[in-house]
Amino acid sequence: MNSEEKELICIICPVGCSIKVNKTMDNISVKGALCNRGIEYARQEILDPRRIVMTVIRVKNGNLPVVSVKTSIPIPKKCIDKVLKLTALIEVEAPIEIGQAIAKDICGADLIATRRIEVKISKL
Amino acid sequence: MIEEKKEVVVIGAGPAGIAAAIRARQLGLETILIESRDVLGGIPLQCIHPGFGIHYFGEDLTGGEFIQRLIDKMHGIGVNYILNAYVHSIEIDSYIEKMVNVVTPNGVHKICTKTIIYAAGARERHLFELNIFGERPDGIYTAGEAQTIMDLYGVLPGENIVVIGSGDVGLIMARRFALEGANVRAVIEIMPYPGGLMRNIVQCLRDFNIPLYLGHAVTEIIGGRRVEAVRVAKVDEDMRPIKSTEFEIPCDTIVIAAGLTPNIDLLEKIGIAIDYRTKGPIVNELFETSIPGLFVAGNALVINDLVDYAAEQGEVAAEGAKIFVENDGIPTKSWKRIEPGRNVRFAIPHYISGERDVMLYARVQKPENDVYISIANLKIKMHNVRPAEMIRVKISTKIIAESRNTVIPVEVIPHEF
Amino acid sequence: MKKFKVAIIGAGIVGVAVARVLSMYENFDISIVEMEPDVGWGVSKANTSIIHPCHEEDPDRYPLRARLCREGNSIWRSWVKELDIPAKWPGELMVFYSSEEEREVRKYIWFAARNSVPGIRIIYRDELPSYEPNISPEAEGALYAPTAGTISPFEAVIAIAENATENGARLFADTKVLNIKVENYSIAGVETNRGFINADIVINAAGLYADHISHLAGVALDFFIKPRRGEYIVFDEDIDVKPTKILHTVPTSITKGVYAITTVHGNLMIGPTAEDLSTDVREDRATTESGFTYLLSEGRRLLKKLPPLSKIIRRFAGLRPEPPYGNWLIDVYTDPWGFINVAGIRSPGLTAAPAIARYVLELLVEKYDVNLVEKSGWIRYRKGIESIRNLSIERLDNLIKVDPSYGRIVCNCKAVSEAEIVKAADNIVKIGAKPTIDGIKFRTTAGFGKCQGSFCRWRIALLLSHKLGIPLHSVIVKRSAYGLGDIKFLLSRNQSEVERS
Secondary structure, three states, rough: OOEEEEEEEEOOOOOEEEEEEEEOOOEEEEOOOOOHHHHHHHHHHHOOOOOEEEEEEEEEEEEEOOEEEOOOOOOEEEHHHHHHHHHHHOEEEEEEEEOOEEEEOOOOOOEEEEEOOOEOOOOO | OOOOOOEEEEOOOOOHHHHHHHHHHHOOOOEEEEEOOOOOOOOHHHOOOEHHHHHHHOOOOEEEHHHHHHHHHHHHHEEEEEEEOOOEEEEEEEEOEEEEEEEOEEEEHHHHEEEEEEEEOOEEHHHHHOEEEEEOOOOOEHHHHHHHHHHHOEEEEEOOEEEEEOOOOHHHHHHHHHHHOOEEEEEEEOOOOOOOOOOHHHHHHHHHHOOOEEEEEEEEOOOOOEEEEEEEEEOOOOEEOOHHOOOEOOOOOEEOOEEEEEEOOOHHOOOOOOOOOOOOOEEEOOOOOOOOOOOEEEOOOOOOOHHHHHHHHHHHHHHHHHHHHOOOOOOOOOOOEEEEEEEEEEOOOOOOOOOOOOEEEEEOOOOEEEEEEEOOEEEEEEEOOOOOOOEEEEEEEHHHHHHOOOEEEEEEEOOOO | OOOEEEEOOOHHHHHHHHHHHOOOOOEEEEEEEEEOOOOOOHHHHHOOEEOOOOOOOOOOHHHHHHHHHHHHHHHHHHHHOOOOOOOOOOOEEEEEHHHHHHHHHHHHHHHHHOOOOOEEEEEEEEHHHHHHHEEOOOOEEEEEEOOOOEEEEHHHHHHHHHHHHHHHOOEEEOOOOEEEEEEEEEEEEEOOOOOOEEEEEEEEEEEHHHHHHHOOOOOOOOOEEEEEEEEEEOOOOOOOOOOEEEEEEEOOOOOOOOEEEEEOOOOOOEEOOEEEEEOOOOOOOOOOOOHHHHHHHHHHHHHHOOOHHHHHHEEEEEEEEEOOHOOOEEEEEEOOOEEEEEOOOOOOOOHHHHHHHHHHHHHHHHHHHHHHHHOOOOOOOOOOOOOOOOOOHHHHHHHHHOOHHHOOOOOOOOOOEEEHHHHHHHHHHHHHHOOOOHHHHHHHHHOOOOOOOOOOHHHHHHHHHHHHHHOOOEEEEOOOOOOEOOOOHHHHHHHHHHHHO
16 A cells, blocks of 8 residues: 555644644545644645744844844755755845845745844944 | 833833833823833844734734834834833832832933833743752853844854753754754753643754653753753652663753743832742733732733733733823722632733623643633633643623622633533 | 062962062062963852851961961951952851750850950850841850851952052963972972963962972972862842851861851852862862752751742852861972962961961061062052942932943843943953953852843843954853854854865
8 A cells, every 4th residue: 555644743823733644646635634724734744844944144234243034935844954054155234124035046935034134333 | 310200111122011102102191111121122032933923913923023013113103212221129109109210321210100011021040940950161051041142143152952941942942053053962851741832842853853851850960161961860750850860961052941930020129919820920900910000011920922912911001001090090899819720820810800801811730632711601612721822811791790709710621521 | 679579379369368468568579370261260269258256266286277367357357448348247156956066166165265266155045036036946056256257259359369460460360380390499480371480489379279289399299189069059139038147057077067148249148068079079069969958958957947949049069178187288498499388278268368368478588588678659459340239329320420331231130230340341351360251240240140140141241242352152151152153153164064075
């Protein structure tokens, strides 16, 4: 029987439903999800698990030395390492607005700023 | 010396304080917001993960995004605030006159006010509040401190990490370290179940293959200059370490995520009544404490799960302040007492009047499945309840009116088939 | 007049006291060599902080200890005033619980008479509460010694070091002694990990390592120090059990008993334990569960009740240098000429320190035939950093007008302002020590409060980072850096490792 049964915990909302996913060659069945988003999550998790990644990126001339960023959409788990390595190579110039794309098209997502950074006022 | 007269002084510009100041201003009160740091925003500024604002804004925002919205709203309305302002002392001169003495770089402000909303948040439990012995080397951080230096100031504390405590803060910091290339050797949790949400166990620990040791405690810290290892042991039912199970985990950094406690020293000094269950003040439905006209909101009142709750508590406190100012005190009522019952660790507010709808915040003592939460005639079915998840229930005036007793128990009842 | 180059090894209470006394004279060019980044981090940092009356010193077995203890108790009264060292003189009660113990206690009355310690007498149960309202009802009586005091030991070392350096002594901190150079049977100098220091005279005040230093000079080869560990518990100041007197249990052959005191900073402190460690364990300052439990039970014996355990803000341990047979080794040698031992200074070391310093001067003047010339313009007084904590708001307002950084509070628990932290950093650099967060802590009490630094440590680190012009992660906490590097340090490092392979 070409089927794969996996038990997983949904991470979409704080309830954390315990879900049983059964994958056969032509079908994925999901049991235990209390909502549709959970069903969608379970399907994706078994095919190609994805995550939203949050990290910080170094800032030049800002009132803080780093800006917080998140991926615009969940990216494949296997891509997370690559994204993080990239964040070690880039530096962004202040000012930065929330929603600003710091880096585009990395593993299918953009890196979006989630913090406002103003230009540093140097004390005389 | 600068002397001012206000109707509301809000202490602390985190989510509860800013929301309180906004509401107070909207209600037409002469308001001033005091913040000890040089920025507005409090803890959410350093929270780069989402989970903020789902109730309040209907959006899943990061801490930074959430608090920026509140700050922008506050600027839009025009609330007076002072940064770098430290509350030196509070004097209760009379029922409707309080003096708040504030130290700032341009002198001491003596603010005479009718009401105070205290929203100064919580502090973290530190090493000496845990039963951990041994050396005191460099390399030990509390989780909040690690979060501040990493995500506000771009500093990496260390390379080989052990996290003490599996509450959400600890789990989130474990993930942060792992993402930045550190080696998180273990998360140690003394209880037999995790302190945080299951989703965080998945996305913070399992995703990164970080070992979670449930029912274990760190007994000793080893290290001269810098942390070198921790000694860990399994614990028994009384949470005492079992010596024969001891083993060592080499590491260079220890992150203590052992929980928060309301930061209310200033209030204890003036003799406020404290609930030993929450370690926060005893309050009525307007979040007024045992000192008339002194309100508390946010993590200074009770350790909240969601920033949304802290903000809405701030708003309720502002409404309370409005009533107090308009009536020279909260009018006398027949208060009913909320009493925590079976499997309820705490429930606030402690006193309700029945004259307004009240949001009740509670936590259970132990995890349970298939239960009812029972408050007077209200019975709410819950799939499962966990200490990590705060219960927030609206109690309408109708429910309170239906209850004939002066004491209303809040309890968790197993579902019977 | 010959000017002697003097190298004092160890900037603990004894080393800095010697430096201060020597600095009063033109004859000495003083260097202090200290292996830690700052002064007083060895034995002096973690002790019970008592200025003893000295009725516990047996004048027959330990005549030198008895005499110098008694003199030290007197000298401290002027030193704390001259040097602005927080001190109080509440007197002490040696509490006994049985008639056997009372008999033991009577021996100290005899010592007191011999050592000229005034005011000693026994107080019985019914009189006790008027001396100490917090005394345990189990106590049968106590030996009252009115001349006991308590000071802040690390602030004392800092104050004396500041005064000594202001009077010309130089401090070489973060400097480890590797060897003592002897040429033609005379001291030539000290080899350190930072270079060679010329010296005619070496004064060994190296605390836990005094035996090692002495052996380097080829002196007292049979002298060995045994580290004796003492644990302490500190409670938050916001409690209702604060003994007004210094309380302690009856001494044993090993220790002076366990103390319960309200420190000069207002904290209840209980300790020490007394555990002998082997000579090769010089740095084990670990606290233990058994030590903790023992101190709690002793505390319960002394006090009518203990504060709730949730009020404990710190547990720490220190090591004391125990010499063979309890005898201090204070000696001036002619072979090699110029080597002086001030070693094994166990209790009552803190009390005797100023007297030990004068005694060392006397000995060396005699042995080395020095014609002392007083330094005109010797600076007697030193002022500490003004704390805003206990100031009235009016006074504070005035201070802020002069310097706004008094109005920026960095440590909320202890109300420590930015101005004090900056002054502390300046003072550390001024004496020649290495700025560390712990150094700031000891000079201002920032981080000593309820939150134990979880709120303020990063704020202090930021201030130091700006002031010293170093990245935040490079700020030293105690002995190592606050961070490994910037946030992308490991990702960058792993990247270049991958590229190289």
